Amino acid sequence: MSATPEQLDQTAAEPESDEEVTAPPADEELVVEDLLVEDLLVEDVSIDGMCGVY
Amino acid sequence: MTSAELKRAAGLDPEVELRPERFGGLAYHFGTRRLSIVRRRGDGSRALTDELETGLDAPICLTWELTYACNLACVHCLSSSGRRDPRELSTAECMGVIDELERMQVFYVNIGGGEPTVRRDFWELLDYAVAHHVGVKFSTNGSRITPNAAARIAGTDYVDVQISLDGATAEVNDRVRGPGSYATAIRAMENLAAAGFEGFKLSVVVTRENVAQLDDFKRIADRYSAQLRLTRLRPSGRGADVWDELHPTGAQQRELYEWLLAHGESVLTGDSFFHLGGYGEALPGLNLCGAGRVVCLIDPIGDVYACPFVIHDEFRAGNVREPGGFAAVWRESDLFTELREPQHAGACSSCGLFDKCRGGCMAAKFFTGLPLAGPDPECVLGHGERALAARGAQPIPRPSVDMSKKRVPARACDESPLDR
Numbered sequence: 001m002s003a004t005p006e007q008l009d010q011t012a013a014e015p016e017s018d019e020e021v022t023a024p025p026a027d028e029e030l031v032v033e034d035l036l037v038e039d040l041l042v043e044d045v046s047i048d049g050m051c052g053v054y
Numbered sequence: 055m056t057s058a059e060l061k062r063a064a065g066l067d068p069e070v071e072l073r074p075e076r077f078g079g080l081a082y083h084f085g086t087r088r089l090s091i092v093r094r095r096g097d098g099s100r101a102l103t104d105e106l107e108t109g110l111d112a113p114i115c116l117t118w119e120l121t122y123a124c125n126l127a128c129v130h131c132l133s134s135s136g137r138r139d140p141r142e143l144s145t146a147e148c149m150g151v152i153d154e155l156e157r158m159q160v161f162y163v164n165i166g167g168g169e170p171t172v173r174r175d176f177w178e179l180l181d182y183a184v185a186h187h188v189g190v191k192f193s194t195n196g197s198r199i200t201p202n203a204a205a206r207i208a209g210t211d212y213v214d215v216q217i218s219l220d221g222a223t224a225e226v227n228d229r230v231r232g233p234g235s236y237a238t239a240i241r242a243m244e245n246l247a248a249a250g251f252e253g254f255k256l257s258v259v260v261t262r263e264n265v266a267q268l269d270d271f272k273r274i275a276d277r278y279s280a281q282l283r284l285t286r287l288r289p290s291g292r293g294a295d296v297w298d299e300l301h302p303t304g305a306q307q308r309e310l311y312e313w314l315l316a317h318g319e320s321v322l323t324g325d326s327f328f329h330l331g332g333y334g335e336a337l338p339g340l341n342l343c344g345a346g347r348v349v350c351l352i353d354p355i356g357d358v359y360a361c362p363f364v365i366h367d368e369f370r371a372g373n374v375r376e377p378g379g380f381a382a383v384w385r386e387s388d389l390f391t392e393l394r395e396p397q398h399a400g401a402c403s404s405c406g407l408f409d410k411c412r413g414g415c416m417a418a419k420f421f422t423g424l425p426l427a428g429p430d431p432e433c434v435l436g437h438g439e440r441a442l443a444a445r446g447a448q449p450i451p452r453p454s455v456d457m458s459k460k461r462v463p464a465r466a467c468d469e470s471p472l473d474r
Contacts, residue, residue, distance in 0.1 A: 039094060039095055040078070040092055040093070040094060040095060041092070041093045041094070041095045042090050042091070042092050043090070043091045043093070043102055044088055044089070044090050044091075045088070045089050045091070045339065045340055046087065046088055046089075046319055046322075046338060046339065047087065047088075047089045047114060047115065047325065047339070047340065048087065048283070048322040048323070048324050048325065048339070050114060050115060050324065050325050050340070050344045050348060050349040051117075051285075051324050051325060051326050051344065051345075051349065051361060051362065051363065052115070052117055052164035052166075052191070052193075052285075052324045052349075052362070053117050053119075053132075053164050053165075053166035053193040053216075053362055054130075054132055054166070054193065054218060054257065054259050054285055
């Protein structure tokens with residue numbers, strides 16, 4: 001469902017202070033990080049030239 | 055803004071290069087030379103090799119043969135090198151290719167030849183690549199790794215060097231690489247060690263004659279604080295002429311596999327022995343044929359081939375001098391598009407080990423006259439050997455390029471000019 005122009009206006013409201021933008025609550029930071037880690041699969045390999053040259 | 059500038063601005067590790075891909079992204083660490091493949095967990099159910107076999111936006115790395123000129127004439131040379139091709143890319147053209155590789159975020163290039171250091175602009179190109187965030191690993195016979203050159207290499211970040219040696223004794227090595235080549239390589243390693251460059255590579259092509267010397271090679275590498283790198287002999291270039299007599303026997307292959315397994319990641323292999331995975335546990339690495347999918351070759355005149363071991367018209371995808379340059383060849387050429395399609399296992403489709411060996415090396419099959427959809431000539435189950443015996447009399451493909459130095463007859467009429 002798309003947002004109405006009024007809703008967009010509300011979400012785009014100016015923050016009350018700079019702090020709200022630069023320093024989100026610590027709990028919120030943790031949640032975001034957990035989601036990212038959970039969502040990604042990281043596989044490490046040593047590639048050494050992939051056949052490369054003699 | 056370049057990637058390096060962005061990373062600097064964001065305070066990210068300059069040693070790590072990040073590249074988005076359709077499945078997520080790649081992160082390459084220049085210091086450790088390790089690649090991290092980042093995927094969304096939901097997509098992780100697909101095997102990594104399957105993901106990579108469908109191709110990438112840019113190669114992980116590529117081989118670049120800067121010149122066919124060489125001061126040696128190794129009997130197994132994969133590119134039949136010897137003489138310089140007058141159509142060689144100029145310094146400015148090479149720099150243009152490096153600019154393009156930087157834009158595509160190719161993590162590094164394996165520079166070879168010929169002997170790349172015989173190019174007068176070699177050091178200039180090396181510095182240019184590093185300054186443009188393209189790492190360099192170059193392969194050399196060591197003849198120009200003087201104390202000064204060694205100090206220069208040791209003082210340059212993101213440059214690695216591998217010294218070629220195909221025998222742990224002069225007797226074994228010089229039969230393949232020519233008289234005096236053992237002493238030359240040892241002197242180069244002494245110079246690198248004296249310059250304080252640790253971890254350079256001692257690069258060995260495993261043959262029937264040197265497979266019994268693996269421990270000796272390791273000792274030589276350790277003596278100079280180098281890392282041993284073993285690679286597979288292919289019937290490519292002049293290697294086609296000596297493959298029958300030099301490729302390891304079945305028993306030697308088994309011995310090699312066990313040795314590699316015992317040494318793990320302490321010994322590099324260029325991921326070239328994945329056909330041995332059929333013996334059991336997979337060897338370290340990606341264990342797939344990356345030709346035209348994650349790697350390719352640029353030859354001295356700018357022709358782009360699927361891999362350094364298939365210099366043949368059938369595997370030529372285009373040329374960097376064409377409109378669109380290297381990126382167009384990599385992303386749009388018919389050959390590379392075809393190689394990224396699901397491949398048929400052919401005669402191997404009913405083999406329970408196919409998932410381990412993936413049918414082996416495309417070049418080894420092609421230059422021994424075997425069908426690409428079928429077993430590797432060195433298949434650990436012996437299917438390749440049987441296929442070779444059943445080949446019949448059809449002609450075996452020869453490399454499209456031969457820059458070997460011509461043999462000079464001892465007297466004017468020793469050879470018929472009509473036969474040359």
